Amino acid sequence: MAKLILVGAGPGDPELITLKAIKALEKADVILYDALANETLLDHAQPAAVRRFVGKRFGCHALSQQAINDLITEYGQQYEYIVRLKGGDPFVFGRAQEEIDAAVAAGMEVAVIPGISSAFAVPASEMLPLTCRGINESFWVITGTTRSGAVSDDIALAARSTATVVLLMAMSKLETIMDIFIEAGKGETAAAIIQNGTRPDARMVTGKVKDIAFRAQHRGLGNPAVIIIGDVVNLNRALADPAVTGSGAAMAMRNAV
Template sequence: MSIPQLTLVGAGPGDPELITLKAVKTLQQADVILYDALANDALLQYARPGAITRFVGKRYGCHALSQQEINHLIIEMAQRHGHVVRLKGGDPFVFGRAQEEIEAARAVGIPVAVVPGISSALAVPASQMVPLTCRGINESFWVTTGTTQSGEISADIKLAAQSSATVIILMAMSKLETIMDIFAANGKAETPVAIIQEGTTTRQKMVTGTVRDIAFKAQYAGLGNPSIIVVGEVVSLQASNIKAQVQHELLRVSAR
C-alpha cells in the first residue's frame, strides 16, 4: 500500500497549457486527485490509469463540499489510497485555503508538499495585455479578495483605493458596485477598470471602462463569476498593446 501523503498543486489560471511541468509530473504520480471548480478538468488527462479523480469544487453560492468535508476527505483518501493531490486553480497559496488543508493533514501525521502554480491574479491580466506595473505609472500592485469570510467587503479595499497601486480584486463580482463606490469616494471615479471573466480560457470575456461606469457595463455584458477586476491607470495601456499586436500580426501575414 502507498504511503499517505498530500501534495497541493497549482493548476494555473484556466488554460490547461499554463500548468508547470512539475505539476504535470505530480499528477501522473497521484493515487487520488481532488480537483476544484477553477482547475480545468482537461488536466485530468495526466492522471495515471486507475487513479481516483473527484470534483470537490467551491464557487460563490455553490459548494460541492464544505471545507471541513474536504479536509476529512483528504485524510480518508490518503490513509486508504496513498498519495492525494489537491488540484487547485491558480496558485494554492493565493486565496486557495491551502493552510487549512495542510494543518488538517499534518494533524494526523500526513506529510505535505506544495507545487506552486501561476496565479490568475497575474496571468489573466497579462493574457489581455494589461501590465500590472509600468515605469512612470505605478510602482506596485495589490491582490485582494473582494469579500471576507463573513461576506463583508474587505477593509483592505478601502486602503487599496487610497494608493496609486494597480489593484487586482478576486471573488468580488457580487460586491462590484459597492467596491467601485469606495474607489470613487477616494477620487478614483475616472480611473480605468478591466473585468476579465474566465480568463485564459476559450470562454473568456472582457469589459473595460472606468470606476464610474464599469458596474453598468459589466451588468450589460452579463459578466459574472469567476472574474478578475483590475483597477488602475495601467488598464489604459491595454488598447494600444492590443492594437500594436494586431498590426504586427497583419504585417507578418502580408509578408508571407
C-alpha cells in the first residue's frame, strides 16, 4: 500500500529540520514540495526520486489544493513512499487535512512528521521570546487570511487579551489588523515584523502597533513574514540596538555561533 508522509520542512534554515524528516526524505520515491520548504532539503533525496514543486513562485499561480490532492493520489498509484514536504509544521495553517482526506479516500496510509513552525522559530531566531514570566501568560497564533477573505474575529478577541499575538499570512491586511489593535487600546504596544526568518536574508522591523505598518512599508517588507505584537517585543530591543531596525540581535548571534 502506498504511503503519504506529511513532513514538516521547518521555517527556512535547512538545518532547522528533524532527523526523522531527513530520514523520510532519504527514503522518498516522490517529494511534492512547497515554496516555503528550502529547496536544498531535496539534496537529502535519492537521485532517482521524483521532485515536484507545487507552490507559488515569481508571480506564477500555485497549483490548486485539488490539483495537489490529485497529484498525491496519482503518484500513490505508481510509487510507494510519497513525501509531502511543507513549510514549518504541516498542521499549522498547512492545509494538511485536505491532503490526508484525499490520500485516505484513495486507500493510502498516512503519517505526519512534525516540523518546526515559523510561528515560534522565526521570532526565536531573532531573539524575540513569545512568553516571558511576569510579562505574559500565553501566545496566540492567528492567520490573517481566512477562507472567506474577511479578517478573523479571533484577532479582535486576541487584541483584548494580554497574550502575545503572532500573525501568519497577514501582510496584505497589515493596516486593517493594526487598526483592530488600536481600537482595542493597543496603539502603544510593541510590534515586530520578520520577513524570511531563519534565512540569510532575514529582515526585521520593530515599532509600535500604531506605526509598524508605516515602518514595514518604508523598509519594503513583504511575504513571507511573521508579525508579533506584545510587550515581549521590547525584550528584543533590550538585546539589540533600538536604533537598528534590521535584525541586529540575530545577526550578532549568527556571527557568534
